[in-house]
Amino acid sequence: MTLLAASLWLTPVWSQLPPSSPVLPSLGDGADITLSAERKLGDRIARELYRDPDYLEDPILDEYLQNIWQPLVKSALARGDLTPELMERFAWKILIGRDRSVNAFALPGGYLGVHLGLIGVVNTRDELASVIAHELSHVTQRHIARSIGDQARMTPWLIGAMILGALAAGKSAQGAQAMIVGGQAVAAQSQLNFSRDMEREADRIGYSVMSEAGFDTQGFVTMFGKMQQAAGLNDSGGFPYLRSHPLTTERMADMQSRQQLQTPKANNVDDDLVQAMMSARARVFAQPGVDALRAWANEAADTRIEQLQAPKRMGVLYGAYLSWMQLRDFRQAKAILPMLKKAAAGHAHALRLVQLLETELAFKEDDMRGAVNSLMTIANQATPSWQRPELIYFSQAASRLQTTLPTSDTSDLLAKAVMGLQRSVLQNPQDGQAWQVLATALAAQGRPLASLRAEGEAQMARMDIGAAVDRFRAAQDASRKLPAQMGDHIESAIVDARLRHAQGLLKEQMMERQDR
Numbered sequence: 001m002t003l004l005a006a007s008l009w010l011t012p013v014w015s016q017l018p019p020s021s022p023v024l025p026s027l028g029d030g031a032d033i034t035l036s037a038e039r040k041l042g043d044r045i046a047r048e049l050y051r052d053p054d055y056l057e058d059p060i061l062d063e064y065l066q067n068i069w070q071p072l073v074k075s076a077l078a079r080g081d082l083t084p085e086l087m088e089r090f091a092w093k094i095l096i097g098r099d100r101s102v103n104a105f106a107l108p109g110g111y112l113g114v115h116l117g118l119i120g121v122v123n124t125r126d127e128l129a130s131v132i133a134h135e136l137s138h139v140t141q142r143h144i145a146r147s148i149g150d151q152a153r154m155t156p157w158l159i160g161a162m163i164l165g166a167l168a169a170g171k172s173a174q175g176a177q178a179m180i181v182g183g184q185a186v187a188a189q190s191q192l193n194f195s196r197d198m199e200r201e202a203d204r205i206g207y208s209v210m211s212e213a214g215f216d217t218q219g220f221v222t223m224f225g226k227m228q229q230a231a232g233l234n235d236s237g238g239f240p241y242l243r244s245h246p247l248t249t250e251r252m253a254d255m256q257s258r259q260q261l262q263t264p265k266a267n268n269v270d271d272d273l274v275q276a277m278m279s280a281r282a283r284v285f286a287q288p289g290v291d292a293l294r295a296w297a298n299e300a301a302d303t304r305i306e307q308l309q310a311p312k313r314m315g316v317l318y319g320a321y322l323s324w325m326q327l328r329d330f331r332q333a334k335a336i337l338p339m340l341k342k343a344a345a346g347h348a349h350a351l352r353l354v355q356l357l358e359t360e361l362a363f364k365e366d367d368m369r370g371a372v373n374s375l376m377t378i379a380n381q382a383t384p385s386w387q388r389p390e391l392i393y394f395s396q397a398a399s400r401l402q403t404t405l406p407t408s409d410t411s412d413l414l415a416k417a418v419m420g421l422q423r424s425v426l427q428n429p430q431d432g433q434a435w436q437v438l439a440t441a442l443a444a445q446g447r448p449l450a451s452l453r454a455e456g457e458a459q460m461a462r463m464d465i466g467a468a469v470d471r472f473r474a475a476q477d478a479s480r481k482l483p484a485q486m487g488d489h490i491e492s493a494i495v496d497a498r499l500r501h502a503q504g505l506l507k508e509q510m511m512e513r514q515d516r
């Protein structure tokens, strides 16, 4: 707790930041801020979040969230709630914060933050989709821009500086006091700012977006039920989402009238198993402390779990395995594996996640050969293609093997990894983690120029333009000093172009800072 409290995601500002509104004092009135001003403001905030130690990069949870986020964005676009222009101009990125509180919030520019605490409390993916669809609708309806626009006397840069100033203050003990005061003021003011009408609009549009994306709207209803229950507990400290989203009678009535027309969908057991596993993962990764880990680890040994419903039992087993792994008791973790496999039998997605656990354990044991072998098992089964978590893990293992235990086949494994990653970043150039893993793989292959460029791209994806310029310059130096390898002349032309682009962005940022 004390360690975490110093970090960004748990600072008073973050937990008091309303899910959908930036931190804004109330001043005057005015027009909406422009798309590009909102995007720049969001980029600036996102850059700080990416740098924060509590920003979580987990290929498995990332994939799980993307599988909810992408269909919702597509549905909003198909329905016309999201205009093609906004789609093009905003980031549409979802970030996970390693925070136990139940919260989600939209930031300017199409960034969305989700706390592990939220993933940990939902029972179905539809419940999570309902919160994300609501937040997404705040962005598509430009509620944030309208709120910022209302503050005509404050420039977006000043608002950004306020948000960042509050975040930075939380980084030092001396600043903490100022931050708590600032955080409280901010929370009080922003509530004036976020209208009930905006909340109801986000509910209404979020509901339709979710429905047309193929989720069961019953998730909206059960999520409301959860919020109501938490409100009744009189302890909403761990549920900041509730503080910024009070369940008014109007919201409840709207929901009931919408839901009357719907017929609930049939349960998909595989989906429910996966959800239970991901909730357990979120709870374990929220750094609950050794005592909680021990308690969860021991739950698997309780014979009463046999009486639990399948998803609940799966959640207990998955959580116990991960807890033993975090406690570094690998023998105990392995003992749970047969039970996990039995619970997942016949459910392809759940089974794949169990197999990925074996890969993760091999990593923890520093057994890279074991990691590669377990990934090969997954590849040989019904999986249609090499998916992102497998690709990331495979590449990390292959890079490590090549640098520590090179044998006749390690360079082939590494070449496969590099090919897969290059294809992946071509399709999704904003994938910072894939670029970073590619940089490591290229370095292991002995290709410094390409590796430095990939590092630059990773920094670009995380909005750290200064660091990107630094990496691209290092790549340029490398291309002058080192003997040229095959393909290097193309790579070095790309580096020159990327460096010019990044320098242009950096210059623009500096000029904006001067005019604010």
Ligand SMILES: [Zn+2]
Pocket: 019, 020, 134, 135, 138, 199, 202, 245
């Ligand atoms: Zn809202």
